Amino acid sequence: MAKEAARYTVTVRSLVLSCRIGIRASERERSQRVRISVDLEAADAFPGESRRRIINYEKIVAAIRDIAGAGHIDLCEGFAERICAACFADPRVGRVRVWVEKLDVFSDAEGVGAILERTRTAG
Secondary structure (H helix, E strand, O other): OOOOOOOOEEEEEEEEEEEOEOOOHHHHHOOEEEEEEEEEEEOOOOOOOOHHHOOOHHHHHHHHHHHHHOOOEOOHHHHHHHHHHHHOOOOOEEEEEEEEEEOOOOOOOOOEEEEEEEEOOOO
16 A cells, blocks of 8 residues: 655634724724634645745744735635735645634624635646
């Protein structure tokens, strides 16, 4: 039986930031809490201990913070799309799944938002 290659995924879980997001007038006037989670699946096999082949989660978190601080975002979907684009700036990333949730919309819900999943296209 052939040995299966190890799958390699880097995660960022429940990063909570304050940003201006939403289409309602009240959401344009003030910041609100948003929770972001990201799964980044490597395009190649598990890198082992090779630091040059790892996906750097610190760079991903910095990119997410930059996006959140860059100005008003209308939709959770748009925020997620920008995060996906930032993740694909690293050629080691083959697939991305991003959760963006607004945390203070409904008092009886933990969060509301969108999940976006993208796969790098050959090209």
